[in-house]
Amino acid sequence: MTMDTLDHPSQNSGSRGARRGGFARSKNADRLTRALVIIVTVVALIYILLPVYWMIKSSFQTNIDIRAQPPHWIPRQLTFQAYQDMTLVIPIWRYILNSIYVAGAAAVLSTLVGCSAAYVLARFRFPGMTICLVMILATQLIPPITRAFPIYSAIQSAGLLNSYTGIIIAYASFSLPFCVMLLRGYFMNNCPPDLEEAALVDGCSYFSAFWRIILPISLPGLAAVTIFTFLNAWNDFLWASLLLNQGEMKTVQVGIGDFSGEGGNVRYISMFMAACVTATIPALIMFLFVQRWLVSGLTAGSVK
Numbered sequence: 001m002t003m004d005t006l007d008h009p010s011q012n013s014g015s016r017g018a019r020r021g022g023f024a025r026s027k028n029a030d031r032l033t034r035a036l037v038i039i040v041t042v043v044a045l046i047y048i049l050l051p052v053y054w055m056i057k058s059s060f061q062t063n064i065d066i067r068a069q070p071p072h073w074i075p076r077q078l079t080f081q082a083y084q085d086m087t088l089v090i091p092i093w094r095y096i097l098n099s100i101y102v103a104g105a106a107a108v109l110s111t112l113v114g115c116s117a118a119y120v121l122a123r124f125r126f127p128g129m130t131i132c133l134v135m136i137l138a139t140q141l142i143p144p145i146t147r148a149f150p151i152y153s154a155i156q157s158a159g160l161l162n163s164y165t166g167i168i169i170a171y172a173s174f175s176l177p178f179c180v181m182l183l184r185g186y187f188m189n190n191c192p193p194d195l196e197e198a199a200l201v202d203g204c205s206y207f208s209a210f211w212r213i214i215l216p217i218s219l220p221g222l223a224a225v226t227i228f229t230f231l232n233a234w235n236d237f238l239w240a241s242l243l244l245n246q247g248e249m250k251t252v253q254v255g256i257g258d259f260s261g262e263g264g265n266v267r268y269i270s271m272f273m274a275a276c277v278t279a280t281i282p283a284l285i286m287f288l289f290v291q292r293w294l295v296s297g298l299t300a301g302s303v304k
Contacts, residue, residue: 059083059273066269082270083278089268092275094248095255100282102164102244102251103233106171110229111222113172114179119210121180122187136177144238152242162246170239175229186221187214223290234283252279
């Protein structure tokens with residue numbers, strides 16, 4: 001113990017008290033921040049999940065119970081009648097198969113083209129590469145609605161209106177810029193050039209090294225862009241209603257939208273809600289299966 005400590009005990013006790021007071025204030029601030037985060041999270045979850053809960057609940061109620069005032073937040077009696085009647089009024093399974101085919105084909109096409117373009121942009125340097133990257137980014141700045149007339153005109157001129165081929169090409173082209181940019185970052189960060197150099201030494205060509213080595217270790221990135229394209233095509237209503245709106249070729253979003261436009265969401269509320277619940281099941285199942293790859297692929301591809 002020094003002489004200063006012996007001579008000035010009041011100063012030492014005051015500094016210790018100040019430190020304890022600062023620690024207490026910091027601890028209270030942390031508790032307040034944690035409480036605010038919890039409150040905001042709960043409010044956000046209620047805001048997001050309340051419509052989903054109302055949709056699911058209404059699909060198991062009768063039309064009278066749905067219109068009851070005050071509303072019944074908990075169904076008094078569960079019934080599956082709406083799901084049975086839905087298939088008699090709406091060809092819902094045909095619409096779902098159409099959406100699966102269109103969204104799946106668009107996802108595969110966009111992934112194949114996107115990974116090829118991303119690999120070239122990640123590995124090779126050539127004149128105009130920067131311009132290509134800028135143009136790819138610039139396409140994301142254009143509002144989708146402004147592309148309606150030129151794309152509709154191009155699809156019509158090609159004779160692909162009201163055909164699966166036309167809308168598949170359209171969906172793949174919409175997601176292609178995002179796929180290219182994400183996979184380019186993934187190849188640059190997670191696929192070192194040493195792998196290809198070793199493959200080239202062993203006698204592989206660039207294409208063989210890309211197909212046999214780069215793609216197998218890039219499954220998380222490929223899964224991310226595939227599910228992104230699939231969900232975009234699955235949830236789309238605008239382009240499906242413009243390019244594919246003929247009879248049983250409709251996608252599930254357009255089919256349910258037409259049923260709603262004919263008054264189905266007013267006269268047959270429970271069937272409308274049952275159709276909406278049914279339409280979410282395939283996309284939800286796919287998302288649950290690839291969720292791990294989707295998160296890791298998006299994270300890895302966004303580092304650069």
